[in-house]
Amino acid sequence: MYIPTLDDMLAAHDRIAPHIHRTPVLTSQYLNDLTGAELFFKCENLQKAGAFKARGASNAVFGLTDEQAARGVATHSSGNHGTCLSYAAGRRGIPCTVVMPRTAPQAKKDAVRGYGGRIVECEPSTTSREAVFAQLIAETGAEFVHPYNDPRVIAGQATCSREFIEQVDGLEAMVAPIGGGGMISGTCLTLSNLAPHIKIYAAEPEQADDAYRSFKAGHIIADDAPVTIADGLKVPLKDLTWHFVKNHVTDILTASEAEIIDAMLMTWKRMKIVIEPSCAVPLATIIKNKHLFAGKRVGVIITGGNVDLDQLPWQTK
Structure with missing residues (x-):
């Protein structure tokens, strides 16, 4: 198993520069007041093809x-x-x-x-x-090209956090969704090398919480077909992503379906950006665990914006 390195991330950053956006970071005073934290949202929903991937x-x-x-x-x-x-x-x-x-x-x-x-x-x-x-x-x-358990893919995803820490000074925590673990692994790769003081939290749906259970058990637990509105987070961890999760993630936090939908709708209303249910899981877990983040500068990775506009979850909630 080849574990990607900081050099792989740096090479990826140069290789992909002509083909991706350097996505913006947005803030919301409303969400800061709600959570008691300073939240910074890295908007990969505005990335090429609509996602960090x-x-x-x-x-x-x-x-x-x-x-x-x-x-x-x-x-x-x-x-x-x-x-x-x-x-x-x-x-x-x-x-x-x-x-x-x-x-x-x-x-x-x-x-x-x-x-x-x-x-x-x-x-x-x-x-x-x-x-x-x-x-x-x-x-x-x-x-x-595996969706996440691939050193080339993880090195590419790691470029997101490199941009993030260049764009925002003084981050104390980073929260990103976890399914198979590609984004979290990339986040771990970059931050463990360039900003090891930043705590890394993974956010997961309660109804697809195999990464949470794996983290607590100390070994991979895989669900075959979980059911959740967060369709991008249904896949299990693999050996490469598990390496990063077990060694660098501070904790994995979970949110219910209702909490995810509420956070998604709140983001649409307050920030005026389109995000997927999977991307709302980090905000849902921050709202649910305010004591962990209050008074801190927190990076939140919004991973994608490819939504079926004819099937919005709050329309059938």
Whole structure:
């Protein structure tokens, strides 16, 4: 298992610069007053392809040799990684195939196809996803770019935190969502090297809390098909991301479905930006655990904004 290093992050930062946005950091006095903390929101919902995963996908795609690239790339994804890999592959002019759950939001399927990606559908479980994908790779010989358990992807995601600490001085804590752990691992990679005093918190839905249970147990516990509104956080940790979580994360905090929806709606109303349910989990956990963050300067990574506008959760709450 190759563990990406600070040098990998720095190389990724240079490699992907032409293909991504340096996303803005926003604040909200209302949310500061509500939580008693100074919150700074890194808006990866405004990233290329609408999600932070453009970073890792671009690093993987543009790091391929010409021979590897000629065979194309493939992945399995509930949406954003597939969209971002299709985006990056399109920029390089190579084919991309994405195995997606048939239940994935239509907006995310449309986005993959919009960037030129080809979709192969599977059942909404990790077992089905990996079985269908294994057959695809055997048939195509494409380069597998894992959504999160890939050193190239983690090094790319790590560039987000590098930008963040350049944009905001004096951060004392960082909160980001956790599913498979790609963003958290990248956050750990950067902060453990460049700002080790910053405490790293992962935020997870109560109904998909396998990372929380893994963290408490000291080993990976994987759920096959959890059900949560936070569709981007349903996948389990793997060996590479677990390495970063167990060594660098301060704690994993959870939020209920209702708390996630409330935080998502609050962000839309107060900050006037579109974020996904998965991205609302950090704010939900901060509101729920005010005592951990009160009086501190807290970075919050908003990971994506690819929302199905015909299926907003508060409309059916």
